[in-house]
Amino acid sequence: MSRTSRLATAAAVGAAALLALTACTGGGESDSADDAAGVAPVTEGVLTIATGEPAYAPWVLNDDPESGEGFEAAVAYAVAEEMGYAAEDVVWVRTTFDSAIAPGPKDFDLNIQQFSATEDRAQAVDFSSPYYVTSQAVVAAGGTPAAEATSIADLKDAVLGVASGTTSLTVAEEVIAPDQDLQVFNSVDDAVAALQNGTIDALVTDLPGAFFVRDAQLDDGVIVGQLDSAEGGDEFAFVLPKGSSLTADVTAAVDALRENGTLADLETEWLADQGAPVLQ
Structure with missing residues (x-):
């Protein structure tokens, strides 16, 4: 009460x-003051950041977030610096995806592992402002003509697959406008199976999904590139404990990095330049 x-x-x-x-x-009165201050950091003077176990490229390279290599590892250190933390004052811990967004106490100050901010999840945790909005991408099996494409024009003749009811379908139609009808599947998994057996030349899906298809589902997959459209993209944000005293500071840091171009530079360095160029 x-x-x-x-x-x-x-x-x-x-x-x-x-x-x-x-x-x-x-x-x-003391309880009210504590509530106003919010949930305190795990350790005073230290920023405890969590990521997945394991953490995958291109978000974290070599499962080593301490290196600062990989898009999310680099973003995390940039946010820490913007908040006034030196690199040596950042401590990494690991969590599962589901436990990070479940209600209850946390052993981290902020968590970064491709969390989409949703109203349902916001009932249990805090979110920062978004550090990344997902784009759509084209992934192909290695050795196919589609895998050698370097432009949107090169994909016009390809047989492209998409999952039904997704943003991928709309973006593929509008940005690529292929000469052949898009092959629409019930799910991304069905589209991947079609890619594996050669029914389609390439698959259009969101970029995080494209990395997973390339690295985990295809033996010789190639991300042909990203499509220049942010329509319907998911917003990835830091997760913080519900009522964290750091939420406003993390949001301010993310906003500052977006405004000064740092986030765009990191996206280019770790996503576009690491195998996902933007197709023109």
């Missing part, structure tokens, strides 16, 4: 209850 509610109850039940309330007012 809040302090305001307690005062209202005390007024209703009479002077005796009011006196009892007065006797414990100090504790009530």
Whole structure:
């Protein structure tokens, strides 16, 4: 019960209850102050950042976030620096994806592993402003003509697959406008199977999914490139404990890095230049 509610109850039940309330007012005010301050950092003077176990490229290279190599590792250190933390004051821990967004106490100050900010998840955790908006990408099997494409024009004759009801379908139609009808599948997995058996030449999906298809589902997959459209992209944001005292500071840092071009530079360095160029 809040302090305001307690005062209202005390007024209703009479002077005796009011006196009892007065006797414990100090504790009530302290609780309110703690609530206003928010959930404190795990360790004073240290920024504890979590990522997945394991963490995959291109988000974290070689499962080593301490190196600062990989898009999300680099973003994390840039945010820490913007907040006034030296690199040596950053400590990394590991969590599963699901535990990070579940209700309850956390052993991290912020967590970065491709979390899309949603209203449902925001009931249990805090989100920063987004550090990345996903784009659509084209992934092909190695050794095919589609894998050798270097422009949108090179993909016009390709047989392209997409999952039904996705942004990928809309973007593929509008940006590539292939000469052949798009092959529409019930799911991304079905489209990947079609890519594996040669039914389609290439698959259009979101960039995080394209990296997964290339690295985990194809033996010789190639990301042909990204499509220049942010339509319907998911917004990736840092996750923080619900009510964290650091949420506003992390958001301010992310916003500053977006405005000064740092996030765009890191996206180019670790996503575009590491195998996902933007197709023109």
